Amino acid sequence: MLLSFLNNKGRQDEDVDRLFRNQLLWVLLLRVILYTLLLVFSSFFQESPLSAIYFIRQDFLLYLLIIVVTASCFSSYSLLSGEKNLIQFCYLQIFLDTVFASLLIFFSGSVNTTLTSVYFFPIIAGGLLLPYRGGLFAAAAVTLEYGLLLALDLHALLPLLPDTKSGHTTIDITTGLNGFAIHGLTAFLAAFLSRIFGKRLQSAEIALKDSKKELNRLTTINKQIIDNIASGIFSVDGDGVITSANNAIEKITGLNPSTLPGKNIYQVIPGIDLDTKKIRHTIDFVKDTGIIRIGYTCIEIHSGDNRSDNATRPDMIINLRDVDQIESMEKQARQKEKLAAIGMMSASIAHDFRNPLTAISGSAQVLVDEFSPAEQDGTNHELAQIIVREAERLNNRIGDFLKFSRPENISCQWFSLAGCLEEVIEVLQINPNWSQTVKVSHNFKPALDVWGDQNQLFTVLSHLMQNSMLFCPQGSERIHVCSKEITTADNSEMLEISVADNGTGIAHDGLDKVFDPFWTTRVEGTGLGLAIVRQIVEAHQGTVEVSNDGLMNPEGNSGALFTVKLPIPEIDS
Incomplete structure (x- = not known):
């Protein structure tokens, strides 16, 4: 000091x-x-x-x-x-x-x-x-x-004096x-x-x-504040010429803020409207990485003498914001509201339907045992089996609703990925809906361990493999499971588990919706399987993604590839 x-x-x-x-x-x-x-x-x-x-x-x-x-x-x-x-x-x-x-x-x-x-x-x-x-x-x-x-x-x-002739006059x-x-x-x-x-x-x-x-100090402080604001800020004069831009502009638009002063705002942000009386506006902006949605507000500056003679409007401050993130947050908020409604509905369904379904399923099972398949051409026996099967299907759907709306608390521990995968395959093979021609292969170390809740990650692998099987070509279904350790950009260690199939892949407009609740392309589907997968993975502080980079199918295209990334905890020495 x-x-x-x-x-x-x-x-x-x-x-x-x-x-x-x-x-x-x-x-x-x-x-x-x-x-x-x-x-x-x-x-x-x-x-x-x-x-x-x-x-x-x-x-x-x-x-x-x-x-x-x-x-x-x-x-x-x-x-x-x-x-x-x-x-x-x-x-x-x-x-x-x-x-x-x-x-x-x-x-x-x-x-x-x-x-x-x-x-x-x-x-x-x-x-x-x-x-x-x-x-x-x-x-x-x-x-x-x-x-x-x-x-x-x-x-x-x-x-x-030169012209003095009578001598010097003294005082x-x-x-x-x-x-x-x-x-x-x-x-x-x-x-x-x-x-x-x-x-x-x-x-x-x-x-x-x-x-x-003091002015220099305040100017420096104001510049630092503006440069550290997350929103992009332009200042433009009455002719639409940019006079300043903060650092957040580069993060939002990809443009270098030091090169923007002197340029026209309409050339930098095409489609921007400074004359409208609306408070908030949104436009599409073409960035190097693609098209983003930008929201902006315009604030007039009434500074008196700083307007040019030909200016058509006052100087303005333009506040930019990438609204993709805001819209994502709004979507998450709506999703939470939807989940709350599902939770209330599922509780009512569990109370009103599960007990009657149990009675129906039990009674139908007794009828299946009593009716002979040969009696009356086996019609009664077949009808009783249909009742049992459909009651079980309804019971499973109710279970999916409950599992999605009221997820269980996770209890993490180390367990073998190979052992978990073997259990998943065994359970799937005894499922009547599982095709016996499916070939499942894997590529990871047999001794590879995973940190997480084994029961919930069992559900993740089961849903992913069932979903893959449904879109594979009949008779030549192939599913490949791969796992490896990766290092992220922030130097954190993660375990990457990928499930690839040789199916038809996912339509481009469905890649962003495949994990949304109730979104499905199958008539008999509920749209909750992959939503439950994302819910469980995010509960483990991980991420799940999908792309069409899976195995080659008979049509020469690639199937779907689901990638799950789970954090690896640091082991205390």
Whole structure:
């Protein structure tokens, strides 16, 4: 903290030093301009009626101007080369200005010349540069030097004017004392006034410097805030030209924000509408990775004088947001509402239908045992079997509803993936709906273990393999299960399990809907099997995806490929 304070103080001292040097340079320049103008005016009024006021020997004035210019050049060189003690340097320049003014009066030949007003230059300059002592120092020097000139005039030691024929006219002592008092009082009064203006100017400069520093600080903070906002922000003028863009623009649109200022907003975001009165708008934006949905809002900036003459609208702030994520969240919210409704419905179904179904199934099973397949051509026996089968199917559907609407809590442990797959195949093979021509292959280490709930992951593999079998060509069904460990972009370890088939694949418009509840392409399907798969996988903090990159089918196309990724927990050493 101390180092930071010293650095800030050092920067402030450098700023003050640079400002003071610039002011001194301006004083030196004004000095040269003043004496140059005196030479010009003296030459211009040489033969005019005002010659008595402005007259001074041209050679003397020229020599004085050369001295002034030479002294100013040396002073400027010393100042620019790094003069260390600026206060002493300032006092020296104030004193030189009083001396130059006294020489000017001396060579004019009279202390009553109007050129005595030149004394105000060092007094005012001293009061502005050094408000506390500079003006008083100049006033004291001017008073003493003018008193010396009065003394020289009393003793007739001032040079004669070239056209004076009757000798030098001197002043008496009373007139001299009166002039000394008046000029001294005037000099100190000017010094006090310049001191007041100098202090106010210094205070104004300090306040302006602090305001500038605060403005820069607030500008930096505002820029950092805007650059770290997740929403993309454009500012455009009344002609639609972009004046600024934050960093989030690149994340949303893929455009480099540093290249956008100066471009027209209609070229950068085609289809954007700045004239509509709607509060929120949405448009499709073509990005390198595809088409995304963008939402935007427009806010007018009424800043007064910053509009161009030809502008058709006020300056505006445009707030962009990728609404794909918002729409996904809304979809999830609707999904949760739907699940809540399913939960209430499934509870009612379980209560109202399961007990009667159990009674129907049990009674039908008794009838199956009593009726002989040969009796009445086996019609009663066949009908009783249909009742048992359909009651069991309804019972399974109710079970799917319950499983999806009220998922069980997971209990993770390590278990063998090969052992789980063997159990799944055994259970599927005794299912009457499972084709006996299905060939299941796998590619993973026999000793590979999985971290998760074995019963629920059993359900995942069972649903995926049943779904694959239903779309495979009859008589040549092939299902391949593969597993491997992968490393994600954030360096986390995951287990990837993929189930591929040689079926017909999934239509392009169904890839995004296949895991949605109740979405199915089969008449007898409920659309809950794959929804249960995603629910179980997400409960394990994993992901499940689908693509048409499976096994080749007889038609020369690829079947479906379901990929499940499950996190691998770190094992404490």
